[in-house]
Amino acid sequence: MLTEQRKSLIMDRLRRDGQVVAKTVAEELGLSEDTIRRDLRELAAEGQLRRVHGGAMPLAPELPDFAARRTVSPSVKRALGRAAAALVRPGQLIFLDGGTSTAEIAKALPRDFSFTIATHSPTIAAELEAHPTAEVILIGGRLYKHSMVAVGAAASSQILLIRPDLFFLGATALHPIHGLSTGDLEEAAIKRLIASRAAETFLLATEDKLDHVSPCTIMPISDISGIFVQSGLAPDRLAPYRALGVRIIETQADGHDGS
Incomplete structure (x- = not known):
């Protein structure tokens, strides 16, 4: 599976479940957790999600004054x-x-x-x-x-x-x-x-x-x-x-x- 396909699947899971667990996604796709964690880091750097221990959560909105x-x-x-x-x-x-x-x-x-x-x-x-x-x-x-x-x-x-x-x-x-x-x-x-x-x-x-x-x-x-x-x-x-x-x-x- 291509990187962009994995990222799209991760974002679909995030919208559907409200969270992403790296281990669960890795097992589902038959990939290493390191691969999924790398995808999560890149998505977080792109401003798509928020990294947490073991996975990711939706972004928290900015709180301007x-x-x-x-x-x-x-x-x-x-x-x-x-x-x-x-x-x-x-x-x-x-x-x-x-x-x-x-x-x-x-x-x-x-x-x-x-x-x-x-x-x-x-x-x-x-x-x-x-x-x-x-x-x-x-x-x-x-x-x-x-x-x-x-x-x-x-x-x-x-x-x-x-x-x-x-x-x-x-x-x-x-x-x-x-x-x-x-x-x-x-x-x-x-x-x-x-x-x-x-x-x-x-x-x-x-x-x-x-x-x-x-x-x-x-x-x-x-x-x-x-x-x-x-x-x-x-x-x-x-x-x-x-x-x-x-x-x-x-x-x-x-x-x-x-x-």
């Missing part, structure tokens, strides 16, 4: 935000996670009826300063500056007092095997707590987050109600997520969406 993330895929995030905001109904309690995608939801929220927004992000609360009909509950605690959200015991105690109708969750990565994940353990715990209190949880996911794994697990994909994604993604990119029974909402750039 909050200001830098504002410049990433702004038109896609606007379309996702408009589609998500369309779910909001009069009188509901909505929890908005921190992040640049959820900020687009805040900007697109309806202005012709009343509802309440809870958030542990001061930047999200600031987006709603001039909103005419939204009541805002700001959850406090220790500020995790990378994501501009409150975390820790103080935030947790306040979240336990509310039961949101909808939670719009942010994550740095999602993977059909490894679920939703983020870069900070306390932030992951807060997201998990909010989801446990909410009637429904939705994720806004730009393409760069698909099939990646960050260090701290939030929850399995199957535990959320739906994922908003941009239109035009290849069907095989979304098939593993659909197979988990989660609703996939594909959003057009003009703000129309379909599933």
